[in-house]
Amino acid sequence: MRLAILTSRVRVEEKLLLEVLRQRAIDFDIIDDGELLFDLAQPDARWRTYDAVFCRSVSQSRGLAVLHVLEHWGIPVFNSAAVTATCNDKLLTTLALMKAGLPVPRTMLAFDAQRTVEGIEEIGYPAVLKPVAGSWGRLLARINDRDAAEAVVEHQETLGSYQHHIHYIQQYIAKPSRDIRAFVIGDRTVCAIYRASEHWVTNTARGAVTDNCPVTPELDSLCVRAAQAVGGGILAVDVLEDPEQGLLINEINATMEFRNSIAPTGVNIPQEMIEYIVSNVREGVAL
């Protein structure tokens, strides 16, 4: 078996994945997405030498573009372009979850500044504004009053790119100073962590502290259904605990980071990821 690992930079996660590949004696190449040049009508023969390509690009846009091209050429990839496209976009993720009947925070969408402020007031304060294509918890804004709403929306309209003119408004969830990240690989939740922070944004990229979260049958079922709702694969499902509504799916990540989750859970997450890919390749299941 021969795999290609697509990277933008080699982070701790990629080094852990490569370690597993070496332990399993699986042949692999590391491919830097910055070096690629595709002639779309002429598939490069070297891609055919891989049984699968595992996208670990830190750049969401580059990674997705490569997945589209490789799928077009018939190269098996993990995760699929469709799954990645859905997870990279909070609007598409929310719609996919809602279509599957899964619980999500109340969400509104607007394009005009005044209508956006109206939406925020409809949802009620505090509300949350998010970029539809954001990552690492960047540019999230908790809106506590009308003054903040008008100011943040004006900043988005004036300083943001066209993507920031799509105003994704979400109900603020009064979670217990933590959220849950569940790692779903295939059809099971292999482990989960609590991400605790005094800040309302609980991404580990923003300094949240991790601890093991027991995978209850309820959490497993919810997260597996959420993963399936966006197409399934190797996914990290972020869950909010709402005191009144129970567990809500917040978002799903298709190129998950896991360096802070191995020690508290005791689960070898990179090994689980590689085993899943190997198993799917052997069964001829191209995502």
Place this chain on the structure above:
Amino acid sequence: MAHCPECDANVSVQDTIVGEILFCPDCNAELEVINVERPEVALAPEVEEDWGE
């Protein structure tokens, strides 16, 4: 031994692979390993808006 492009400090690329990120021991600049056989590092690219999970 590679040299930091920011402060010219010696930077070891031993036990690294191309694409890995290091920090200069002297000036703490974020560096990307460019070559291991002929040790070379460059300033790591700035984080872009679409980076992350």
